[in-house]
Amino acid sequence: MAGEIPDLEAFERTGTGKGAARQARRDGMVPGIVFGGDLDPLPINLDFNKLLTKLRAGRFKATLFNLKVEGQEDVRVICRDVQRHVVKDLPTHVDLMRLKRTTKINLFIQVEVEGEEVSPGLKKGGVLTLVRPEVELVVTAGDIPDHITIDVSELEIGDSLTISSVKLPNGTKPVIDRDFVIAQISAPSGLASQDDDEDEDVAADEVPATEVKED
Numbered sequence: 001m002a003g004e005i006p007d008l009e010a011f012e013r014t015g016t017g018k019g020a021a022r023q024a025r026r027d028g029m030v031p032g033i034v035f036g037g038d039l040d041p042l043p044i045n046l047d048f049n050k051l052l053t054k055l056r057a058g059r060f061k062a063t064l065f066n067l068k069v070e071g072q073e074d075v076r077v078i079c080r081d082v083q084r085h086v087v088k089d090l091p092t093h094v095d096l097m098r099l100k101r102t103t104k105i106n107l108f109i110q111v112e113v114e115g116e117e118v119s120p121g122l123k124k125g126g127v128l129t130l131v132r133p134e135v136e137l138v139v140t141a142g143d144i145p146d147h148i149t150i151d152v153s154e155l156e157i158g159d160s161l162t163i164s165s166v167k168l169p170n171g172t173k174p175v176i177d178r179d180f181v182i183a184q185i186s187a188p189s190g191l192a193s194q195d196d197d198e199d200e201d202v203a204a205d206e207v208p209a210t211e212v213k214e215d
Contacts (some may be wrong), residue, residue, distance in 0.1 A: 005076065005144070008065035008096075009050070010034075012072065013043035021093070030091050034067065034077060037098030044069060044096075051091055055082065062108055062136070064144065067096065076141055078105055101142025106175050108134040109145055111182060115153025121185035126157040132182045135163065136175040145169045150182055160184040 013020060013031060020043075021031040029045035054060055060079055067077045076099045083093040099105065111133055116122055135148060150166055164179045174180075 004146070005064055005066045008046075008054075008067050008077070010044040010046050010067060010069050012069055013045045016043050025092070030094055032094035032096060034069075034075075034096045034098060037075065037100060039098065042069070042072070046094060048091070051094070055091060059108060062106060064099070064105065064107055064141065065096075075099075076101075099141040101140070103141040104138055105141055106136055107139050107144065109137050109139070109172075110134055110147040112147045112149050113152060113183065114149055115151045118153045119155050119185065121155045121157040121159060122152070124157055125188045126185040127188055128152060128183060128185055130183050132180070135182065137168070137172045138175060139169075140171045143169075143171060145172065152183060152185070155183075155185045157185055157187050 010032070011029070013024060015023070024031045024045045025048075027045075028048050030048050030051050032044045032046055034042040034044055060082070063078070065077050065079075067075050077096040078099060079094060080097045081093075081095040082091050084090060085092050111130060113128070113130065116128065119126075119128075122128060137145075137148075139145065148166055148168060150161055152161060155161060160181045161183045162179045162181050163174050163176075166182065168174075
């Protein structure tokens with residue numbers, strides 16, 4: 001169940017060296033290199049504005065891309081480095097690595113929820129909080145899941161669902177070793193504040209009276 005891999009469009013760079021790189025930047029491009037995969041390195045140029053948009057969206061270095069270069073076969077790549085201007089913090093060079101279908105990589109996979117309509121905790125007015133809308137997993141480049149599914153159909157108010165309760169696709173595993181929380185059902189805010197007030201009342205009732213000594 002391979003997920004949809006975003007395209008990353010690039011242009012083959014005819015020249016190499018600092019002169020060609022400077023010219024690419026003057027033309028509104030960011031020079032880069034594609035390496036690995038038992039093929040020769042391929043110098044490329046990326047559109048500056050499009051690259052900057054992707055960088056600002058986050059997780060650029062943890063996203064698998066389908067690299068499209070005119071005259072070349074599409075190839076799956078992952079970013080290994082983004083060099084930036086020391087003052088402006090803008091991208092000046094990008095290193096991309098080709099991946100074989102059997103390569104293991106770390107990617108953030110979306111979490112989808114099922115069982116909300118029958119969850120006893122939600123029926124009682126509980127609030128579902130998706131602590132991790134995405135989970136970082138070790139996956140195979142040739143078989144990336146669209147998502148992982150969590151089942152909250154048996155959760156009560158106060159219950160949490162951890163990664164150990166999730167059936168992960170074959171060949172995947174969490175990057176984090178500990179059994180972390182993905183979702184939880186908490187009491188509605190009104191009920192929670194009422195419980196706090198009751199706790200305060202009980203605490204006040206339990207305060208012992210001050211002992212008064214008579215002379």
